[in-house]
Amino acid sequence: MSFLSPLLRLENLSTEPIMSQDHVPEAQRYNKDNIVAQWCAPINGKMYRIELEHGTTSGRRMIWVNGREVLRRDWMFKLVGEDTFCIEQARCIIRVDPAPGFKYEYSLYIDGKPHAQYTEELTRQYRLWLYSCASSQAAEADVPQEYRIMLKLDTLSLYVNDELREETAAFVHGGTDTSFEMHEIKFVLQARSSGNKHDGIVHTLLANDELVPEAKIQQIMQEPVSILQTN
Structure with a gap:
């Protein structure tokens, strides 16, 4: 006789790794030590801090804006590429490109402009x-x-x-x-x-x-x- 619920039978258990952090409160998901790149930019009169978490072993990619999660991808097998998100009306893209030595290079674009060009133009306004x-x-x-x-x-x-x-x-x-x-x-x-x-x-x-x-x-x-x- 089995005292287990039918849903807990071995054949019903998932074999996929549980990578989602939905059960973890947002404040606990944010870990400064996991941030690999950060930028700051003025958008519509406000200052925004944009941070990227890129886990090459976990496959997780997260984007934070002023400490709030705006994008999360779990269990990604492709570690390079780009992610798009918006801050107010500004369209932002973070690109992850390969670099020599199994490393990665991170860059931010705002409204189609590299971060350096965007901020230089904005500072004059x-x-x-x-x-x-x-x-x-x-x-x-x-x-x-x-x-x-x-x-x-x-x-x-x-x-x-x-x-x-x-x-x-x-x-x-x-x-x-x-x-x-x-x-x-x-x-x-x-x-x-x-x-x-x-x-x-x-x-x-x-x-x-x-x-x-x-x-x-x-x-x-x-x-x-x-x-x-x-x-």
């Missing part, structure tokens, strides 16, 4: 400021409050920590001021004429009347990477 301070809300945890302010020049859209702001610029002598407050910090984005045709409008950011130095987008972006790695 934005102004960026980074500001950090200890706010009253974060003082107990001894963690500084960080702000990333991005201005899209063609639409004058203003983003603070990836959130689009709705403030309206006020006309002042010589230009405009756009004011907004975040956690008891008063920000003023000033737009003034440079006085010459080549430079056009100069944008300056003040935080509680203190000048915030302008940052370069490249400072918070990974350089275009081509990581050669085997598992």
